Amino acid sequence: MVWQGAAFSPLQAALALATCGIPVCPYHYPRMDGSGWVASMVCSCDRPQCLQPCAHPLPPDGLAAATTDCDRIRFWWQDHPDANVALVTGIVCDVIDTDPDTGRRAFKALTRRSSGLGPVARTGTGRWLFFTAPSGRPGAVLADGDDATTRPGPLVRWRGLDGSVLAPPSRTLLGNSARWTHPFATELPDPYELAQVLTDAVTATDDQETGRLARLMAPVRRVRSRAALG
Numbered sequence: 001m002v003w004q005g006a007a008f009s010p011l012q013a014a015l016a017l018a019t020c021g022i023p024v025c026p027y028h029y030p031r032m033d034g035s036g037w038v039a040s041m042v043c044s045c046d047r048p049q050c051l052q053p054c055a056h057p058l059p060p061d062g063l064a065a066a067t068t069d070c071d072r073i074r075f076w077w078q079d080h081p082d083a084n085v086a087l088v089t090g091i092v093c094d095v096i097d098t099d100p101d102t103g104r105r106a107f108k109a110l111t112r113r114s115s116g117l118g119p120v121a122r123t124g125t126g127r128w129l130f131f132t133a134p135s136g137r138p139g140a141v142l143a144d145g146d147d148a149t150t151r152p153g154p155l156v157r158w159r160g161l162d163g164s165v166l167a168p169p170s171r172t173l174l175g176n177s178a179r180w181t182h183p184f185a186t187e188l189p190d191p192y193e194l195a196q197v198l199t200d201a202v203t204a205t206d207d208q209e210t211g212r213l214a215r216l217m218a219p220v221r222r223v224r225s226r227a228a229l230g
């Protein structure tokens with residue numbers, strides 16, 4: 001299956017993922033609210049001060065409701081055709097989730113290589129999602145975005161067992177859709193190899209970022225050595 005851009009409807013996207021064995025769950029979504037003086041977009045949960053607009057589960061039991069059952073999925077999206085699509089990581093795929101700048105640099109480096117690049121999506125907020133084979137491990141923060149200097153450092157999260165991400169064509173409150181930058185496919189790269197390339201890409205181009213290199217590489221090395229032991 002090749003799936004690019006944001007061309008699929010949320011229901012089609014959810015069914016496509018479920019068919020690959022990836023559990024999905026409907027999430028809240030942006031909705032036009034015309035009740036005030038000026039029409040505006042609100043989270044479909046209708047809480048005036050929603051803390052995670054368009055990024056929290058619709059079912060009462062939360063992400064635990066995620067399923068690959070196509071009948072259940074059709075039922076959910078019949079009720080909420082615009083619902084965002086969350087996918088559960090750790091079973092068929094892991095996802096390395098980066099800030100916009102880190103992702104752009106990593107994507108550039110990965111496209112120059114002959115292998116190692118799997119499906120890549122960009123979220124409506126500009127984050128990059130690099131899909132890999134499952135590591136069998138829980139998620140981890142590889143770089144926390146913390147930086148003592150004026151600009152924030154790289155923010156890199158590994159989404160593994162029990163994790164989730166919003167898949168294309170999920171939308172933000174501003175209406176920006178997640179899209180596939182490199183098409184979705186079930187052939188997935190080795191997670192540790194991709195994490196290594198990603199951290200190299202982030203750090204190789206800037207000699208002044210040796211501090212960041214050390215911070216980024218340490219967790220990857222730890223995860224790698226734990227995997228080698230286990």
Ligand SMILES: [Zn+2]
Pocket residue numbers: 028043044045046047050051052053054055056
């Ligand atoms: Zn909400």
